[in-house]
Amino acid sequence: MxxxxxxxxxxxxxxxxxxxxxxxxxxxxxxxxxxxxxxxxxxxxxxxxxxxxxxxxxxxxxxxxxxxxxxxxxxxGRGPLEAEGTGIHMTAGMIGFRCNFATVDADGLVTDRRAGRISGTGPLSEAIRDGVDLSPLGVGFRLESGAGHRAALALVGEGLGDKVSSNDPKKEGVRPLTIRPCTDDPADRATADACNEFIRQSARVLFDHPMNVRRMEEGLPPANLLLIRGAGKMGxxxxxxxxxxxxxxxxxxxxxxxxxxxxxxxxxxxxxxxxxxxxxxxxxxxxxxxxxxxxxxxxxxxxxxxxxxxxxxxxxxxxxxxxxxxxxxxxxxxxxxxxxxxxxxxxxxxxxxxxxxxxxxxxxxxxxxxxxxxxxxxxxxxxxxxxxxxxxxxxxxxxxxxxxxxxxxxx
Amino acid sequence: MxxxxxxxxxxxxxxxxxxxxxxxxxxxxxxxxxxxxxxxxxxxxxxxxxxxxxxxxxxxxxxxxxxxxxxxxxxxGRGPLEAEGTGIHMTAGMIGFRCNFATVDADGLVTDRRAGRISGTGPLSEAIRDGVDLSPLGVGFRLESGAGHRAALALVGEGLGDKVSSNDPKKEGVRPLTIRPCTDDPADRATADACNEFIRQSARVLFDHPMNVRRMEEGLPPANLLLIRGAGKMGxxxxxxxxxxxxxxxxxxxxxxxxxxxxxxxxxxxxxxxxxxxxxxxxxxxxxxxxxxxxxxxxxxxxxxxxxxxxxxxxxxxxxxxxxxxxxxxxxxxxxxxxxxxxxxxxxxxxxxxxxxxxxxxxxxxxxxxxxxxxxxxxxxxxxxxxxxxxxxxxxxxxxxxxxxxxxxxx
Incomplete structure (x- = not known):
């Protein structure tokens, strides 16, 4: 029994x-x-x-x-758990984030925080993996597309902290924010710097990606920016x-x-x-x-x-x-x-x-x-x-x- | 809802x-x-x-x-909370006490721990505030009458501890106790010294206070001693x-x-x-x-x-x-x-x-x-x-x- x-x-x-x-x-x-x-x-x-x-x-x-x-x-924090769920193998010390593919207009204003609820973003993530290089900052990264407009990012490197803000303005019609360290710890500064550089380089990759060119031709909002949040250090x-x-x-x-x-x-x-x-x-x-x-x-x-x-x-x-x-x-x-x-x-x-x-x-x-x-x-x-x-x-x-x-x- | x-x-x-x-x-x-x-x-x-x-x-x-x-x-401890309730504004570090107005006889024995359940002791507290000076000890104080025979005392000063005993003998027919530090900490010694000096000086003020003279004429026990207890440091x-x-x-x-x-x-x-x-x-x-x-x-x-x-x-x-x-x-x-x-x-x-x-x-x-x-x-x-x-x-x-x-x- x-x-x-x-x-x-x-x-x-x-x-x-x-x-x-x-x-x-x-x-x-x-x-x-x-x-x-x-x-x-x-x-x-x-x-x-x-x-x-x-x-x-x-x-x-x-x-x-x-x-x-x-x-x-x-x-x-939620970031490292979402990252693991999205398919990134997280190990202790890695910094995980949740991401949205989003749309900014020519003036740099966020016009859609979910890029028209885009799906099938695998090719975009792949292009970012190929085109973004954070090694000058001593940082590696993993990026994986999730369901719909969602994705997950993980930063790998020595001396990275997880107390950083998000670039997500949480509303539309305004500019994305700059990611800032929440403490004076150089580790948080290092993570914020890597995030901002990642966002800058990935936006360049996304800008004229064929998938986005096609979306614009079809009148759909392009996925030309990543909004990242939920920073957490993998335990x-x-x-x-x-x-x-x-x-x-x-x-x-x-x-x-x-x-x-x-x-x-x-x-x-x-x-x-x-x-x-x-x-x-x-x-x-x-x-x-x-x-x-x-x-x-x-x-x-x-x-x-x-x-x-x-x-x-x-x-x-x-x-x-x-x-x-x-x-x-x-x-x-x-x-x-x-x-x-x-x-x-x-x-x-x-x-x-x-x-x-x-x-x-x-x-x-x-x-x-x-x-x-x-x-x-x-x-x-x-x-x-x-x-x-x-x-x-x-x-x-x-x-x-x-x-x-x-x-x-x-x- | x-x-x-x-x-x-x-x-x-x-x-x-x-x-x-x-x-x-x-x-x-x-x-x-x-x-x-x-x-x-x-x-x-x-x-x-x-x-x-x-x-x-x-x-x-x-x-x-x-x-x-x-x-x-x-x-x-209860002292600082009673003191605040009695109207003394307590700030962090102050030492609070509960007090009773009590009666001692000519031989120095406590004959009534509540001075015949006296009430309206405001003038007594006022006289003590005017007549007692702890500044040679580097200590200030607040005293406020509460309901009936009750009052509250607070000591203010640098380096005061709250681990001290009470002068309340808890029974009648015996002498009030001397307040003693409960530890070897000089801060507790400083508080005990200030308490004993306060009790000595306040007894002198109360001894021939007109309110007590009148009570004795009426055959009522005079409020000629303060019993203090419940020492606590305001958190x-x-x-x-x-x-x-x-x-x-x-x-x-x-x-x-x-x-x-x-x-x-x-x-x-x-x-x-x-x-x-x-x-x-x-x-x-x-x-x-x-x-x-x-x-x-x-x-x-x-x-x-x-x-x-x-x-x-x-x-x-x-x-x-x-x-x-x-x-x-x-x-x-x-x-x-x-x-x-x-x-x-x-x-x-x-x-x-x-x-x-x-x-x-x-x-x-x-x-x-x-x-x-x-x-x-x-x-x-x-x-x-x-x-x-x-x-x-x-x-x-x-x-x-x-x-x-x-x-x-x-x-």
């Missing part, structure tokens, strides 16, 4: 507050969710503060906490397999989440047809998770769409997508020998269109788990469950114990 | 243990409290350890925790408005609580007719809170009487005063756009006539709050609520999140 493998199913931002559009219910409480309810009925439920009560979590800090890496100790992460003695994979269409998985040593398993949005192919995702659990002892699967609906403030759409998720999860019910943990990483209330610190529902179901009387997976019902109120960092130790992989403290 | 202002209603010491006089109910469970019950029914309930489980809180340490200033980090408190981005006020008849409010930067709003006892004008207090919430984003209101009944061990009186409080709170029910937090600062069980570490009931009610199934405000019912068991220091972060003023940790 002991499971030998663990599935963490993170329903991103699924947790909410009472919605006016749903007669005061949360989307999760309003949704018909027979599969999640059956998991709740067969498991032990509770509520969870991803970080701590009242602390509003980012998706990055919360996922680190869920994986048992306290963000207070391990979080060094040293004890690897998941050594920390817990478990092999593991991450399944997520969001580069941030796959990046977090990769930095802690989980294998990223891409799933064709998944988008991180409400049009994602969830059946494929669930099938991949089930297949992966035949090979690995731990799988983190993140399903993102409900979070998006929360950010858009669309309670009805969120409820409906929750029902879609629920239906897609049905094959998990028959998964033998598996500890299933279902939770959110944070609440994303439609009423505030952003993350909040409201605790999230959590259920743990599998062989050996003490079942409580809760048989409904929503914020209110789970608060009455047998887990009470735990923290994100409690989840891995609890799961390890339930699969008999925890170590005795004392004798 | 988001409140923009917060009322913290601290029902001082209202929490209790089963009382024999109330057939095993707590005073709060025995009381008829339709207003508090409605707030509980419309909100989310829980229990709270002001400091931590099993830690018996003072009113000072608990209020610091409730305001989000961990006492482990910010508490430096540096990050100001509430900067810490949380909220303007705020404190409404309390207890100088300790108003002092705590003032040191963190809340404006103290005095309310005529309030006494900090069971005869207080609670209607005026509630009206003042409601008016204040039109001007400020945060109000801390402390209602003290139930604590007093607990200290006196009077369960029935405590129950009855709780019903008086409940009736006075009714105008709060219709307050729009407001997050209301009701709790105690600590338990004051009638059975022990002192504070205890039993967790206190807490309810949070306002727009956007996830309502649980608890509809009764007492120690046992709230333990079944959706907040579960939180700590005093969690309260401000949770409230800030619910009014959308918390900052995301991560991205």
């Amino acid at each position: 002991i499971a030998h493998r663990v599935l963490f199913l993170v329903l991103d931002g699924i947790s909410d507050r009472p919605c006016e559009a749903l007669d005061g219910l949360t989307p999760l409480a309003a949704a018909r969710t027979p599969v999640l309810d059956r998991i709740a009925g067969e498991g032990v439920c509770g509520i969870m503060d991803s970080i701590a009560p009242g602390i509003r979590p980012g998706s990055d800090t919360s996922h680190l906490a869920l994986l048992g890496y306290p963000p207070q100790e391990y979080y060094t 040293a992460f004890p690897q998941f397999s050594e920390r817990y003695g478990l092999s593991g994979s991450v399944i997520s269409a969001a580069t941030l989440i796959s990046g977090i998985g990769k930095v802690v040593g989980l294998e990223h398993i891409p799933v064709p047809g998944t988008t991180g949005s409400v049009d994602s192919d969830l059946d494929a995702k669930v099938k991949t998770a089930i297949r992966e659990l035949d090979k690995k002892e731990f799988v983190l699967m993140n399903i993102k769409g409900a979070d998006e609906a929360g950010h858009d403030g669309k309670g009805v759409q969120k409820r409906d997508f929750i029902e879609v998720i629920d239906a897609a999860l049905e094959p998990l019910l028959d998964l033998p020998d598996t500890l299933i943990v279902v939770c959110a990483d944070h609440s994303t209330p439609c009423s505030i269109k952003d993350h909040s610190a409201d605790p999230v529902p959590v259920v743990i179901r599998g062989p050996g788990v003490r079942t409580d009387r809760t048989a409904r997976f929503d914020e209110i019902s789970c608060a009455e469950g047998g887990l009470h109120r735990i923290r994100g960092c409690d989840l891995m130790p609890i799961a390890l114990d339930l699969i008999n992989k925890s170590h005795k403290y004392g004798a | 988001i409140a923009h202002r917060v009322l913290f209603l601290v029902l001082d010491g209202i929490s209790d243990r089963p009382c024999e006089a109330l057939d095993g109910l707590t005073p709060l469970a025995a009381a008829r409290t339709p207003v508090l019950d409605r707030i509980a029914g419309e909100g989310v309930c829980g229990i709270m350890d002001s400091i931590a489980p099993g830690i018996r809180p003072g009113s000072d340490t608990s209020h610091l925790a409730l305001l989000g200033y961990p006492p482990q980090e910010y508490y430096t 540096a408190f990050p100001q509430f408005s900067e810490r949380y981005g909220l303007s705020g006020s404190v409404i309390s008849a207890a100088t300790l609580i108003s002092g705590i409010g003032k040191v963190v930067g809340l404006e103290h709003i005095p309310v005529p007719g309030t006494t900090g006892s069971v005869d207080s004008d609670l209607d005026a207090k509630v009206k003042t809170a409601i008016r204040e919430l039109d001007k400020k984003e945060f109000v801390l209101m402390n209602i003290k009487g139930a604590d007093e009944a607990g200290h006196d061990g009077k369960g029935v009186q405590k129950r009855d005063f709780i019903e008086v409080i409940d009736a006075a709170l009714e105008p709060l029910l219709d307050l729009p756009d407001t997050l209301i937090v009701v709790c105690a600062d600590h338990s004051t069980p009638c059975s022990i006539k002192d504070h205890s570490a039993d967790p206190v009931p807490v309810v949070i009610r306002g727009p956007g709050v996830r309502t649980d199934r608890t509809a009764r405000f007492d120690e046992i019912s709230c333990a079944e609520g959706g907040l579960h068991r939180i700590r005093g220091c969690d309260l401000m972060p949770i409230a800030l999140d619910l009014i959308n003023k918390s900052h995301k940790y991560g991205a």
